[in-house]
Amino acid sequence: MPFNTELTRALGIKVPVVQGGMQWVGYAELASAVSNGGGLGILTALTQPTPEDLRKEIGRCRTMTKNPFGVNLTLLPALVPPDYGAYAQVIIDEGIRIVETAGNSPGPVIKQLKAAGCTILHKCTTIRHAQSAVKLGVDFLSIDGFECAGHVGEHDITNFILLSRARQSLGVPFIASGGFADGQGLAAALALGACGINMGTRFMCTVEAPIHQNIKQAIVDAQETDTELVLRRWRNTSRLFANKVAKEAVKIEKESQTGKFEEVAPYVSGKRGRQVFLNGDKDFGVWTAGQVIGLIHDIPTCEELVSRIEREAIDAMKQTQGLFVGEGQQPVGAIGTVGKNTNNPGAEVWGVGKSKL
Ligand SMILES: Cc1cc2nc3c(=O)[nH]c(=O)nc-3n(C[C@H](O)[C@H](O)[C@H](O)COP(=O)(O)O)c2cc1C
Numbered sequence: 381m382p383f384n385t386e387l388t389r390a391l392g393i394k395v396p397v398v399q400g401g402m403q404w405v406g407y408a409e410l411a412s413a414v415s416n417g418g419g420l421g422i423l424t425a426l427t428q429p430t431p432e433d434l435r436k437e438i439g440r441c442r443t444m445t446k447n448p449f450g451v452n453l454t455l456l457p458a459l460v461p462p463d464y465g466a467y468a469q470v471i472i473d474e475g476i477r478i479v480e481t482a483g484n485s486p487g488p489v490i491k492q493l494k495a496a497g498c499t500i501l502h503k504c505t506t507i508r509h510a511q512s513a514v515k516l517g518v519d520f521l522s523i524d525g526f527e528c529a530g531h532v533g534e535h536d537i538t539n540f541i542l543l544s545r546a547r548q549s550l551g552v553p554f555i556a557s558g559g560f561a562d563g564q565g566l567a568a569a570l571a572l573g574a575c576g577i578n579m580g581t582r583f584m585c586t587v588e589a590p591i592h593q594n595i596k597q598a599i600v601d602a603q604e605t606d607t608e609l610v611l612r613r614w615r616n617t618s619r620l621f622a623n624k625v626a627k628e629a630v631k632i633e634k635e636s637q638t639g640k641f642e643e644v645a646p647y648v649s650g651k652r653g654r655q656v657f658l659n660g661d662k663d664f665g666v667w668t669a670g671q672v673i674g675l676i677h678d679i680p681t682c683e684e685l686v687s688r689i690e691r692e693a694i695d696a697m698k699q700t701q702g703l704f705v706g707e708g709q710q711p712v713g714a715i716g717t718v719g720k721n722t723n724n725p726g727a728e729v730w731g732v733g734k735s736k737l
Pocket of ligand 1: 399400401402403405424452454481482503524527528529530557558559560578579580581582584667668669670671672
């Protein structure tokens, strides 16, 4: 049963599930698999060393899916920033019409993409930034709660508050990002006013995600407590998988007398983090993961995952509809008794005998 939300209508997708941009993960294999599964797959522009490489990757993705897919363009502070304008131009020239933007000072790039008729999903972690993006003319906000993987911002507001604030104060549609892995989450996001969800970590743990099997298994084995926040001291807080290197980085960050970033820099090197995905050694460098790792227990194909989320969300919504009775009708079941969780009769208990329970 296709969903009918502002997101599905605007993007021409079946299930309101977006795969967010992921550095060193968001290649054509993953984006096309998500789009083929009925969600929106997104290529990550900066995983490609040059704009010309992005052009080739877009072409490769086109041979792997006939469905719509997007491109993420992330603007982060760098000593030598990439030529964002050139990446945006390739996106436009290649006929991509859905772009996820994220990061600092996105104004010029959003202007460039909007002038070419692109639909923009802008990701941010505060309502203030969301309101600024609305003024820039973005079509959708992607509201990234404190649970999320990667750049969590400096205000630590979780999605229960952030999404309702978005509903109360934004005049444009928004999707919920951070902490989503299943259809119950999608149903909850829709109830809070979102028109879809964005997932990163959950899509890392799929058959088609082009990363080493050991890392997918590390996610399955992990609990929701297995992430670390690093670089808070420099107001560039990132949520990472709590491996040996991330823990060491946090220790140095807390104990450093000088407060110089150079002390921690070798530990948070992006180059070593990238190797993790290739060599499968989860402790080789730091890598990004969200608290949602505690909800991930298997490694399905993207199609299985998206269909499962669709099914679970529909079931959850039907289930909650059964929790109230019409005017003049009597509740079914005896008043004053407490039994099993009737709101969740089909509950599947994951991980019996494993670390998660
Ligand atoms: C490995 C990894 C790399 C990521 N890289 C980027 C990135 O380059 N740009 C970006 O906007 N978001 C990036 N993200 C964030 C995701 O797009 C998404 O917003 C986030 O994962 C949502 O939280 P979740 O992991 O709880 O689903 C990354 C996430 C992961 C897990």
